[in-house]
Amino acid sequence: MIDWCEKCEELMQPFLDGTLSDEEVHEAQLHLERCHWCAKRYRFEERLRHYVRVAVSEPMPPELKAKLATLRTPL
Amino acid sequence: MSESPPTTDDTRRLAREARERVRFEEEALELSDQVYRVARRLAGSREEAEDLVQQTYERAFRSWRQYTPGTNLRAWLLRILTNLNIDRGRRQQRTPQTTSLDNEAADYFLYNRLESQAGDDNPDEERVLERLSQDSIVDALSDVPHDFRDVIVLVDIGDFSYADAAQILDIPIGTVMSRLHRGRRILKKNLADRTVPA
Numbered sequence: 001m002i003d004w005c006e007k008c009e010e011l012m013q014p015f016l017d018g019t020l021s022d023e024e025v026h027e028a029q030l031h032l033e034r035c036h037w038c039a040k041r042y043r044f045e046e047r048l049r050h051y052v053r054v055a056v057s058e059p060m061p062p063e064l065k066a067k068l069a070t071l072r073t074p075l
Numbered sequence: 076m077s078e079s080p081p082t083t084d085d086t087r088r089l090a091r092e093a094r095e096r097v098r099f100e101e102e103a104l105e106l107s108d109q110v111y112r113v114a115r116r117l118a119g120s121r122e123e124a125e126d127l128v129q130q131t132y133e134r135a136f137r138s139w140r141q142y143t144p145g146t147n148l149r150a151w152l153l154r155i156l157t158n159l160n161i162d163r164g165r166r167q168q169r170t171p172q173t174t175s176l177d178n179e180a181a182d183y184f185l186y187n188r189l190e191s192q193a194g195d196d197n198p199d200e201e202r203v204l205e206r207l208s209q210d211s212i213v214d215a216l217s218d219v220p221h222d223f224r225d226v227i228v229l230v231d232i233g234d235f236s237y238a239d240a241a242q243i244l245d246i247p248i249g250t251v252m253s254r255l256h257r258g259r260r261i262l263k264k265n266l267a268d269r270t271v272p273a
Contacts, residue, residue: 012182013256044200051204052262053232055212060111064125068107068132070185072100075093 004031008038012045076153076228099139108151109252114156117225118215127163131156150239153229157243178264185263186223188271215265226251231259 011028013019020028032039111128117122134155135142142151189203216224229240231253237255241248 009181009183013259019177019252036161039139041183041186044203045182047200047204048207048263049231051207052216055207055209056116056216056232057112058115058121060108061121061125061130064111064128065107067106067129071129071136072104072134073096073136075097 005035005038008032009036012042016046016049056067058060089255091269095144096139099142099144100136102148103135103139103152106152107132109149109233110152110156113153113228116228117157117160117199119217123163127159130159134159147239150235150243153233153235157225178268179257179260180264180267182260182263184260185267188267192271207266211266211269215262215269218265219258219261223254223261226254227262229259232257 008028008031011024015025015028018028032042110123110131114128114131115121115124118127128202135152142148186200186203189206190198193203193206203236216227219227225244226240229235230237231241235243237248237251240251244251246254
């Protein structure tokens with residue numbers, strides 16, 4: 001007997017990356033429509049990716065930007 | 076008398092080359108914020124990231140003729156940066172690879188742990204997410220072994236395609252995908268370890 005939640009967990013990353021086959025996407029979607037437990041974890045993963053991206057993004061120090069401009073070949 | 080035509084040709088050629096170089100440098104500088112954002116997470120510290128970015132631009136401006144116009148300049152710059160980073164012998168300074176194998180759990184693990192600590196029967200995922208601090212995310216990422224982290228940083232933070240990441244790191248696309256999947260799991264396990272006491 002297939003544990004669909006376990007299978008859905010395995011499919012989560014490639015599902016969100018858009019790298020699953022049409023058949024697998026359909027399989028995951030069918031399960032997600034019925035299983036709020038898994039659907040919630042998929043939504044969390046999506047939000048987490050965005051959250052991580054924002055959390056670790058540091059703007060470039062302005063001094064560095066100025067320094068890079070001085071590296072240009074003089075006209 | 077055969078002196079005048081070459082000087083005109085030379086002048087034209089030099090002028091064209093100067094225009095191409097100026098355009099190259101401008102385009103490269105426009106990408107510097109994005110290059111730094113990726114460099115900051117590939118390098119161990121802010122100072123290291125700044126040095127790497129500076130050296131990358133020095134090298135890029137020197138070897139601009141090797142760049143093929145119309146191809147992905149951001150990936151070209153990152154390829155230089157990644158090679159410089161490896162040349163600096165960063166592999167010795169990094170987390171040993173052996174830690175990665177223990178520090179991996181299935182994909183729902185982090186959510187399950189956070190939810191069980193939320194003190195609410197059915198919290199929404201936004202509230203669960205708020206339990207992760209910015210510092211814990213930065214630390215959790217920096218503790219992902221570099222082979223996995225490089226791919227996460229390029230694809231998830233830097234928005235590079237699998238193909239670009241494969242080219243930048245000089246590894247097959249299949250390896251990019253498998254490291255990305257495992258790397259994200261390691262990252263989530265690190266986050267769970269930092270946020271929720273076992």
